[in-house]
Every structure is written in C-alpha cells, then in structure tokens.
Amino acid sequence: MSTPGALMAAETAEQPQVWRRLRAESGPDGASGLHRAAGQIRSRAPRFVALVARGTSDHAALYAKYLVEIRLGLPAGLVSPSTMTAYGARPDLRDVLVLAVSQSGGSPDLLRTVQVAGAQGALTVAVTNDAASPLASAAHAHVDVLAGPERAVAATKTYTAQMLTLHRLLDAVGGGDGASSDPLPDLGDAVLARDGEVAVLAQRYRFAQRMITTGRGYSYPTAREAALKLMETAYVSAQAFSGADLQHGPLALIEPQVPVLAIVSEGAGGEAMAPVLASLAERDADVLRIGSPGPGLGIELPGGVDDELSPLLEILPLQQLARHVALDRGADPDAPRGLHKITATL
Amino acid sequence: MSTPGALMAAETAEQPQVWRRLRAESGPDGASGLHRAAGQIRSRAPRFVALVARGTSDHAALYAKYLVEIRLGLPAGLVSPSTMTAYGARPDLRDVLVLAVSQSGGSPDLLRTVQVAGAQGALTVAVTNDAASPLASAAHAHVDVLAGPERAVAATKTYTAQMLTLHRLLDAVGGGDGASSDPLPDLGDAVLARDGEVAVLAQRYRFAQRMITTGRGYSYPTAREAALKLMETAYVSAQAFSGADLQHGPLALIEPQVPVLAIVSEGAGGEAMAPVLASLAERDADVLRIGSPGPGLGIELPGGVDDELSPLLEILPLQQLARHVALDRGADPDAPRGLHKITATL
Numbered sequence: 001m002s003t004p005g006a007l008m009a010a011e012t013a014e015q016p017q018v019w020r021r022l023r024a025e026s027g028p029d030g031a032s033g034l035h036r037a038a039g040q041i042r043s044r045a046p047r048f049v050a051l052v053a054r055g056t057s058d059h060a061a062l063y064a065k066y067l068v069e070i071r072l073g074l075p076a077g078l079v080s081p082s083t084m085t086a087y088g089a090r091p092d093l094r095d096v097l098v099l100a101v102s103q104s105g106g107s108p109d110l111l112r113t114v115q116v117a118g119a120q121g122a123l124t125v126a127v128t129n130d131a132a133s134p135l136a137s138a139a140h141a142h143v144d145v146l147a148g149p150e151r152a153v154a155a156t157k158t159y160t161a162q163m164l165t166l167h168r169l170l171d172a173v174g175g176g177d178g179a180s181s182d183p184l185p186d187l188g189d190a191v192l193a194r195d196g197e198v199a200v201l202a203q204r205y206r207f208a209q210r211m212i213t214t215g216r217g218y219s220y221p222t223a224r225e226a227a228l229k230l231m232e233t234a235y236v237s238a239q240a241f242s243g244a245d246l247q248h249g250p251l252a253l254i255e256p257q258v259p260v261l262a263i264v265s266e267g268a269g270g271e272a273m274a275p276v277l278a279s280l281a282e283r284d285a286d287v288l289r290i291g292s293p294g295p296g297l298g299i300e301l302p303g304g305v306d307d308e309l310s311p312l313l314e315i316l317p318l319q320q321l322a323r324h325v326a327l328d329r330g331a332d333p334d335a336p337r338g339l340h341k342i343t344a345t346l
Numbered sequence: 347m348s349t350p351g352a353l354m355a356a357e358t359a360e361q362p363q364v365w366r367r368l369r370a371e372s373g374p375d376g377a378s379g380l381h382r383a384a385g386q387i388r389s390r391a392p393r394f395v396a397l398v399a400r401g402t403s404d405h406a407a408l409y410a411k412y413l414v415e416i417r418l419g420l421p422a423g424l425v426s427p428s429t430m431t432a433y434g435a436r437p438d439l440r441d442v443l444v445l446a447v448s449q450s451g452g453s454p455d456l457l458r459t460v461q462v463a464g465a466q467g468a469l470t471v472a473v474t475n476d477a478a479s480p481l482a483s484a485a486h487a488h489v490d491v492l493a494g495p496e497r498a499v500a501a502t503k504t505y506t507a508q509m510l511t512l513h514r515l516l517d518a519v520g521g522g523d524g525a526s527s528d529p530l531p532d533l534g535d536a537v538l539a540r541d542g543e544v545a546v547l548a549q550r551y552r553f554a555q556r557m558i559t560t561g562r563g564y565s566y567p568t569a570r571e572a573a574l575k576l577m578e579t580a581y582v583s584a585q586a587f588s589g590a591d592l593q594h595g596p597l598a599l600i601e602p603q604v605p606v607l608a609i610v611s612e613g614a615g616g617e618a619m620a621p622v623l624a625s626l627a628e629r630d631a632d633v634l635r636i637g638s639p640g641p642g643l644g645i646e647l648p649g650g651v652d653d654e655l656s657p658l659l660e661i662l663p664l665q666q667l668a669r670h671v672a673l674d675r676g677a678d679p680d681a682p683r684g685l686h687k688i689t690a691t692l
Binding site for chain 1: 591
C-alpha cells in the first residue's frame, strides 16, 4: 500500500520531463511518429477535422479543436461515438481527418469509430500513449504521446502530453517548426515547484460541496479538465462552464458559498473573460483566478507564453489543487471509488 | 405581480399547440420559411454542418447534430463562437452549412459568427423565434420557429419548437415528408396532462443539493437541457453527462444522496443506457427513469414514437419537474436571480 496520492503526485511532477522527451522525439526519426503523421495529413489536405475521445482525452481533443479552427482555419467538430456505434451512422467522410485521442488506445467505442471512419473515406490518426494498442493499429497513422506508463487512475501527464502532441502535430501540419513550445518544460518546472503554495490554498476548499470552473477559448478545456479532476479525486461536485455559457442560465447558481476557479490567461481567451469576471463580482462570488495577475485571490502563472500553449501550464496547479483537496478530505486520489483506468463503452 | 411560475407553466403547456402551428406552417407557402430554406440547403449540398448556439438553443443544436450525423450522413460540429469572435479565426467554409440557433436572434456573438461564416463561403441558415431579428437578417435563410413571444426567462416552448423545426428542416433536406411527427402534438398533450404526478415526484427532491442527469444519443440533449432548467429555476447544482462520459471519472460522484435523472427512451440511445443503469445500480444510486418502462421510480412516456422525436416528449415532464422543485423551494421560476432573456457575449 503506497502513500495516498503518491502516484498522482509523481506523475504530475513528471510532466515537464515528458514534454522534453516529446519534443526530442517528434522530428523525422523521432519515436513519436508525429513527423510522418503530419506529412500524411498535409498530403491529404483535409477540409474538415473530426475529433473523437472520452474523459480527460476529450478535453485534449477540445483543445485541439480550437487549434484546428484558429490555426489551421478548418471547421472542426467533436464526434459523438454513439452516432456510429449505437445508431450505425455511416457518414460521408471523404476529405475528413478523424483524430482519435485516447490514453490507453483501448476504448472499444473509439476503436469502432476509427474503423468505421476509415471505411467511410476518412484519414484516421490515433494519438495514444500505447503504440501497441488496438486504436494505434486501426488508424492510418499513430502518434505516441510517450508519457510512459500512467499508474494513477486520474490522468495527469497523459493529458498534457496529448495536448503538446496535438499542438506539435497541428503546428507541423500548418508548416510550423514547433519552436513556440521551447520554453515550456522549464516554465512547467517553475510552476510545479509551487506545490506548497497550492496546498495552502486547497485548505480553503476543505468543506466546499460544489465548485464552478470557467474559462474561454483555449482555457475552456482547462476548466473542463480541472472540474473532472476535482470530481474524480475529491468527489467535489465541480461544474465547468465556458465563460460565455456561464452568463446564460448557470449564473443563477453563483453565490458566495460556491467557489469559482476562473482561468484567465494572457491573450484573447483571457480578455474575453472580463465581462464574466464582472458578472461574478456583481454576485459576490468567491473567485480564485488562475493565470495572469489580477485583483483578489490568484495563482499567477508565468507571462509571455503563447496563448495556445497556456493550457499546458494552467492545468498544473489545478491538478495539484485536486490532489490536495482530495487528501485533505481523507480520499486517496490514486484510487478513486468505482473507477477503472480503461472505460469500456459501446 | 403574477403568480410565481405562472408564465413558465403557461408556456410549458402551450407546446403541443406550437408544434401544430409549426407543422401547419412548414409547407411551401408556410410562414416558417422552412420549405425554402430546405431547398437552398439541398441545392448547395453541403459536405459538413457547423452548428452555433448558446444556452438552451445549444441543446437544440446538439439534438440537430445527431440528426445531421445519423440521418443526413454528414459530419457535424458545434462551433465555438469565440474562435471567430475573440480569436478572429477565418476558416475555409466552402461546402459548409452553418446553422445558427437562437431564441431571440439577438446574441451579438452568434450574429458575428454568421456574418463571418457567410463571408468565408458558408451557406448560413438562422433558426430563431423572431423573423425581425438581426440574426434572421444576417443569414442567407431564416426559419421561424413560430413559438410566439416567450416571456418566462427559462426557455421551454422555444426549445421544443427549435427541435421540431430542426427535425422538419433536416427531414426535408433528406427528402422526407415530415409525417413521422404527426402523432407528436396529441402525445404531448397527454404527457403534459400528468403535471400533478410530476408535482408529487418533485417533493422528493425538495432538499437535494445536487442532481445528475444522464442520457445517450438523441436523449443526451434532454439531459443537458433538464440540468440547465434545474440550475436556472431551482438553483440545484445539476450536472448532465452523456451515459458514456458518466462511466469515466464522474461515476465517482455517484452516491445515494445524489439523485440521478436517467433518460431512457425506446431505441438505440436508450438501449445504450443499459450498462450505465447497471453501474448506477451497483453504486446504490437513487435513479428516476424517464422514458420507457423499467424497474424502480419512473415517468413513463408513450411508446411507439420514432426515437428521433422522443426528445420532444422527454423534456416536458422535466420542465414541469424543474418548475415544481423551484416553487417548492420558494423560488420564482419566472424570475431567476441574475438572469436576462438575451445574453450578450462577444
């Protein structure tokens, strides 16, 4: 029996090292297979990108959706696997790139979706942490996120490894050289070194029954993933809203007893949070700001990072926060009740 | 000062009448403009459908996404308006149909998205409840959902009117005659007549702080919309999960003190809920089943309805439930705290 949360702590801390490995292995002869996959995508010149994923990987896919729309200028959508599995849909997928994102590469519904998509004319690319997985074999190309074995049930290092892989893959498709992520590993180490500061902050949430997370644009996936970590490790009823959606109905939920975690990074997404923060202030919400400096309680992250890459740093203190809140409540974040590492849905 | 919830009750009850009107007005000379819009879509033969919406309308758009993927066999995605507004993305949208869904037709971010999409080569179709709205003017075609003025802040009749409009529109694009929805208005009246039964059930949730809603496929939008109604009218922290996603991390949240509303209609989506219901039973979850008959507590809906159309009936008792829970808690569902009918986000 290991110390509760030891696996999650170790894997959280390992992330910058994983990013270094990924960066080293994504060239023409690199073990990730990224270079080749990027070439295949470029030569097929897709008109539309469909992403398919579940759980944490779905948040990495959502991040990639923003990259595809903003950077590649292609419309993109998250596929509901049930349309092809449960309903037997056989869409016309010529000119479509299907990107399947999965930690294990073993989910039967993703596998089936990739098989059907390939038969329907799509170029299929799997992004997984296991080159020997069924999904890796079923897709036309596989990109390995090279995160090494992930033993904690709550995904941490595979999440940021997926995001960095997707960023580099789509950057390469667009003709970029991936240099924008050069400073990332060192910045990641600096952010992670403040675990003690996060532990102190976590105490504030010891008795919070509900929490709300929010962000816009590239930071919206961060809000989603932070909520999932809080749910699965600390059993907090955490709800994520895009800043825009929060201003519709869910604003009625905001009250001082429901803490809000707001992701506000430099760049357009963070700027678009200004009216959301104003609405929260009007309602006397208890807000923790993660990202750029601002009034009130906050976890400040290093500035000067390309806003496309901010999500890799933003999630780090939130992974730490979820672990500390879980431990404070006597839960073991390495062994959430009722969860398994691979989820089988068809 | 009117009776609390009177507006929401009246507009909920009005839905079958709205559906009759819509059905009567969607022919070649009908006031909805549906027939003409369907013709424009058919003649452009889009290869991909992008949907854009916010709040309740986003759930109608999600419903339409399933219809597009399953019925029309086209890949579809929900657009994040921020990519074109906050980030200034200018995607290549030739061969793309952009369907904007909005009650008011007045949201500035949807308007901007439709303008940009049109300039980028998309065929744009607006589905709104106001033919004189900016969105209706900005799109190449407008389809009026003809729900009449909606005065309650919580949308009810415009939601099902949007769904029926989208169903008929996409059915017409696919060459259908819309006959499958013939029985719907009478069935809706029968379901709504059981408001007293729902009022009794609502008492069970008087002190629930959190609720979880879940469904798969066509019923997933119902789960999303039911959660939003509970949040905005009764201030319940309600979270919606697709059945498949629930079996990932969020399953850790399930405990007997967190009631679950499970939408289980006839058809593939309902059948795919079987393993989800089994997982919930294993965790001693308190489940209310909405749809087809089954063991335990339930609201049974009429059988024999095409599973594409079940969502129109499923949401009716859930709108009633949200209203009753709100009233039981002393809240006025017609005037949720802090909400306005049109939400301006850019």
